[in-house]
Amino acid sequence: MSLVHESEEIARAAGGDRLAQSALVTRHTPGIYAVAFRMLRNRGDAEDVVQETFLRAWKAMPGWEPRAKLSTWLHRVALNLCFDRLRRTRERATDSPPEQVDHGLGPGEQLDQAQRVAAIEEAIAKLPDRQRAALVLCRLEGHTNIEAASIMRVSVDALESLLARARRTLKMQLLNGKDHGLG
Amino acid sequence: MVLGDPEPSLEDRVIALVEIHGADPALWPPTARTADALSLIAQPPVRLSKVMADEAALDGLLADVRRPEPSPELVASLMADAPRPKSSAFWAQIKERLRRSPVLAPVGGAAASLVFGLLLGVLSPYGGSTGDDADTDAMIYAALGIDDFSGAFEESGFE
Numbered sequence: 542m543s544l545v546h547e548s549e550e551i552a553r554a555a556g557g558d559r560l561a562q563s564a565l566v567t568r569h570t571p572g573i574y575a576v577a578f579r580m581l582r583n584r585g586d587a588e589d590v591v592q593e594t595f596l597r598a599w600k601a602m603p604g605w606e607p608r609a610k611l612s613t614w615l616h617r618v619a620l621n622l623c624f625d626r627l628r629r630t631r632e633r634a635t636d637s638p639p640e641q642v643d644h645g646l647g648p649g650e651q652l653d654q655a656q657r658v659a660a661i662e663e664a665i666a667k668l669p670d671r672q673r674a675a676l677v678l679c680r681l682e683g684h685t686n687i688e689a690a691s692i693m694r695v696s697v698d699a700l701e702s703l704l705a706r707a708r709r710t711l712k713m714q715l716l717n718g719k720d721h722g723l724g
Numbered sequence: 725m726v727l728g729d730p731e732p733s734l735e736d737r738v739i740a741l742v743e744i745h746g747a748d749p750a751l752w753p754p755t756a757r758t759a760d761a762l763s764l765i766a767q768p769p770v771r772l773s774k775v776m777a778d779e780a781a782l783d784g785l786l787a788d789v790r791r792p793e794p795s796p797e798l799v800a801s802l803m804a805d806a807p808r809p810k811s812s813a814f815w816a817q818i819k820e821r822l823r824r825s826p827v828l829a830p831v832g833g834a835a836a837s838l839v840f841g842l843l844l845g846v847l848s849p850y851g852g853s854t855g856d857d858a859d860t861d862a863m864i865y866a867a868l869g870i871d872d873f874s875g876a877f878e879e880s881g882f883e
Contacts, residue, residue: 559809570794574798599807657785662789
């Protein structure tokens with residue numbers, strides 16, 4: 542969708558056009574929710590982030606300037622809200638770090654599909670926040686490296702460095718000396 | 725003389741690409757899918773072959789991860805928060821067009837002033853006709869700064 546077409550749709554949504562609002566919600570909610578859930582790993586928190594993101598969007602829409610794609614703007618707001626929540630959570634949980642369930646794949650283990658997915662998700666969840674964000678945006682949500690860099694407000698080189706480090710960590714946790722858990 | 729870092733070999737560049745974006749060139753940035761890179765991964769040397777095997781294994785694991793879907797309740801609450809249509813879309817459109825147009829804005833302002841002035845005149849105690857010509861004349865002359873118009877005519881010999 543071109544920026545001009547998108548701006549027209551945003552103007553209609555800002556004026557109360559329910560069809561335009563519904564189109565924006567339908568188009569953008571799945572991606573934003575998926576990123577928020579992958580960052581926070583909690584359905585309620587992810588829903589709160591999506592709701593806050595859209596509240597800010599509805600407020601911003603009457604004066605919307607088509608400098609960036611709405612998708613980039615929404616993802617950036619959502620990701621920043623996630624980073625804020627993660628920071629606050631860590632500040633509160635100083636004494637008792639959350640118990641981590643070890644889903645590591647043992648050598649030669651024949652894990653069923655659910656166990657394997659749980660292990661992968663656990664490994665992704667343990668990545669440092671910015672590495673996880675880069676991986677989720679590019680690898681799981683299919684954003685280009687340029688879009689993801691724009692969302693995270695970093696250079697493409699910095700984003701690619703985050704991606705490479707994330708993949709290296711995952712390989713060490715999931716593949717190192719193991720049977721790849723693939724049966 | 726300062727020598728820079730030597731240019732990385734094609735294999736090194738492709739290894740870096742694979743370690744960032746994975747073994748499937750379809751997931752690489754379009755600018756990275758050059759003919760020489762694609763031909764190298766078609767018949768990879770041993771070192772690249774090992775890297776590609778590891779990255780392909782990781783890609784396989786990541787492909788199993790399912791996308792979490794938002795609930796219909798969340799979508800409904802987002803729509804409930806969305807701005808409602810204005811009560812008078814017609815007047816809002818007129819106002820917006822007047823505000824944006826460099827020609828219509830001053831014309832609209834002048835028209836609004838005219839309407840306001842007419843309303844003020846009609847509603848004012850001095851605005852309507854009293855039916856008494858003498859009162860009307862007195863008001864006009866008072867406005868011109870002449871206190872006693874009948875005296876003025878007498879002195880100038882009109883009577």
